[in-house]
Amino acid sequence: MANESDPVVLRRVSYVILSLLFTIGFGVASCYGVFLGVSTEAGEPFGGASAGLGAIFLARRIWESKISLDRSRLVVVNPVRTYEIPYRQIASVEKDGSGGLVITTRQGLVVVSTGFAGSLIELFMKTTDRALERIFPYVKRNTGKSGAEKVVVRFTFSRIGDCCLALSLLCAVVAGILGA
Template structure:
């Protein structure tokens, strides 16, 4: 069995991410181009709104689970959890279909990338992800060298760049509008 790095994510999240990014990006670009004749306060507001939508959408839709050789990472919109396989007590699809990792310290970690949905009830992407994680747990290394779960802020470069751009455009809108 190949125990290399593997990323689990819903295909719909990837598609929706691009469906949100491309049109809102084009509108934002169009607003920027419209200012070639002069500064327009409304264009800054449009760019701020579009970039803000892209930032939020990319953070949420970038949620995923990464299976490594000795640990898994649950990447949620704000916090990323890295859990060594030896610390995982149980993996379940939950009552609402949300993928949940239960650690040996009784921490419950819910995956935004595999949250419950009506469509998933029919498609079964959460159940497939649970099975892949359980399979990885059966073939995990005896000792990974890491004993603690780690929590850290999720870095999403594209989303964060759009968020900073949205703040810059909103500040420009306020300053120019005075």
């Protein structure tokens, strides 16, 4: 059973499944490209491996988007930036016209969650509505409690995605050296 101090993580199930399938598929193809490049000492397979790893990097950045609710703040993880918003700084949490989830702070900062951005599937699955149902009571319950005062904005780190970017660049360099 989850501990009350454990964060509640909200994300679309489709993002988890797509991320896993995409990572495995392009990961296997990239490994094959590296294997082929090493065994033939040709640059072209390394170029293909670089493209596959680059695709994993982009996909993981997008599909790792989520919202996390912990004891003192709401955390929105987007592809490039992560926003740590103390509950007492939240002015509103709502659904925009396209079905996306939007958090507005008391200072006027508007944060759109990539993990719950509107889509055609959203019309049927209502994932943003379900996320709002989970967020509203949590934010309401914790709005007046003490905690961090400032909204923290930092760059998002994606372990798998960023490692794939580094490996992609390495494969591109090897492809260039071997003459792709």
